[in-house]
Amino acid sequence: MNRRELLAMAGALGLSPAFVSAVQAAEGDATAARDAYLYALPLIEMATTRARLLKSPGAAINTLTHTRTLSDHKARWVTTPNNDTLYSSAFLDLTKGPATLTIPPLGKRYYSVAVMDMFTNNNVVLGTRTIGGEGGSFTLVGPGQASTGPNPTRIATPHAWLLIRTLTDGGDDLPAAHKAQDGFLLKGATPGPVAAYAARDAKPADYFATARALLASDPAPPTDLKIQKRTAAFLGAGPFDDSAAAAGVEQARMITIFARGRQTFVNGWSYPRANLGDYGQDYIYRAIVALQGLGALPVAEAMYMKAAGDDGSGTFTGDGPYRLTMPAQLPLDGFWSLSMYEATADGQFFFTDNPLHRYTIGDRTQGLKRNADGTLDLWIGRTDPGGDKTANWLPAPQSGPFALYLRAYLPRPEMLDGRFRFPAVVKA
Numbered sequence: 001m002n003r004r005e006l007l008a009m010a011g012a013l014g015l016s017p018a019f020v021s022a023v024q025a026a027e028g029d030a031t032a033a034r035d036a037y038l039y040a041l042p043l044i045e046m047a048t049t050r051a052r053l054l055k056s057p058g059a060a061i062n063t064l065t066h067t068r069t070l071s072d073h074k075a076r077w078v079t080t081p082n083n084d085t086l087y088s089s090a091f092l093d094l095t096k097g098p099a100t101l102t103i104p105p106l107g108k109r110y111y112s113v114a115v116m117d118m119f120t121n122n123n124v125v126l127g128t129r130t131i132g133g134e135g136g137s138f139t140l141v142g143p144g145q146a147s148t149g150p151n152p153t154r155i156a157t158p159h160a161w162l163l164i165r166t167l168t169d170g171g172d173d174l175p176a177a178h179k180a181q182d183g184f185l186l187k188g189a190t191p192g193p194v195a196a197y198a199a200r201d202a203k204p205a206d207y208f209a210t211a212r213a214l215l216a217s218d219p220a221p222p223t224d225l226k227i228q229k230r231t232a233a234f235l236g237a238g239p240f241d242d243s244a245a246a247a248g249v250e251q252a253r254m255i256t257i258f259a260r261g262r263q264t265f266v267n268g269w270s271y272p273r274a275n276l277g278d279y280g281q282d283y284i285y286r287a288i289v290a291l292q293g294l295g296a297l298p299v300a301e302a303m304y305m306k307a308a309g310d311d312g313s314g315t316f317t318g319d320g321p322y323r324l325t326m327p328a329q330l331p332l333d334g335f336w337s338l339s340m341y342e343a344t345a346d347g348q349f350f351f352t353d354n355p356l357h358r359y360t361i362g363d364r365t366q367g368l369k370r371n372a373d374g375t376l377d378l379w380i381g382r383t384d385p386g387g388d389k390t391a392n393w394l395p396a397p398q399s400g401p402f403a404l405y406l407r408a409y410l411p412r413p414e415m416l417d418g419r420f421r422f423p424a425v426v427k428a
Helices: 003-013 017-053 171-182 204-217 222-230 242-261 283-292 387-392
Strands: 085-093 099-103 111-117 122-127 136-141 152-154 159-167 185-187 302-307 322-326 336-343 360-362 376-381 393-395 402-409
Touching: 017 085, 017 159, 017 204, 017 222, 017 242, 017 283, 085 171, 099 111, 122 152, 159 171, 204 242, 242 283, 336 393, 376 387, 387 393
Parallel strands: 136 152, 376 393
Antiparallel strands: 085 159, 099 136, 099 185, 111 122, 111 159, 302 402, 322 376, 336 360, 336 402
């Protein structure tokens, strides 16, 4: 309802203009609460992931933790994991000084080291694409710090997430992949204890209290001053109205839910925005990715495509079979894979258990059967399609909605600029 409509209603009911102003102020506070919730969501998700990671054996701040097996249906520490690379991870605390990262020489093996600030922006990606396979040492420097170490690399917030992806085919390649992981070294100052923070489903008062604490620990950049002023009641000194906070948080949560069904699909796939992984002031997109794909790489490193599903909502509900015909050659310098995820009620995606223990299918999958022209028919469904199709089967969950994500690493310009598009997933 706009101001004119409010004034007309107020006149008809004999209400004063002061009442109208109060209603408009309450609506404005709810809008500010909505924007504050979405703005802080990446910080909340990063803090939640940090707390989850620190529960792992041997995990500590400024210490690398290696995952020695490819992610499967039991991996629930971050949404939409991949099944192509081994993860090595560390949350950084640079408040007491820089940290030094040593990258081993890995030759032709694909790897990437993404360092994300607490707002989930990739401040740097060191890897095959950017520095090559010879490795080196890099000094990770926090805000306002000086460094005399090798290759100073500036990080935008005092705390950050370092996430390494090391390519492996699994099986006999795992010992060599583990050796590659062990060559990554991280040295940093001994940090203080990590505070406990509320999660995204907390009560509004607890959520905003956590958001304020996280912003005090990792201040927003000057380019966010406008939204900081607009949301000051919730992310600043306050105070705020509890009912406006509750209404705004509900609106924000509905936005994250509706976002799943408001994607733009081109020939059956949604394509990432150019600012994926480095969001600028695109706060809503940043919040959606934090919820559905935390830790996403920038598009120059990897492109993530999501299939439209049965009704264009991004999820499938049918039993299948579905078919995806992949071209014989793709315009990329890395590799590709198609991943199957079960969809959770809160908008996240995880691998699903299946009789083949196959969570991903791609150009490195052993035993795939190609067509005479080199193309590849992939079969997706809840039951084995049988015959020769079994070799190319990506099993879906036995029940419930599921989603398909296609990853393409080191895409070439024609994939980045949209001249190349993937074929759609179709009902067979």
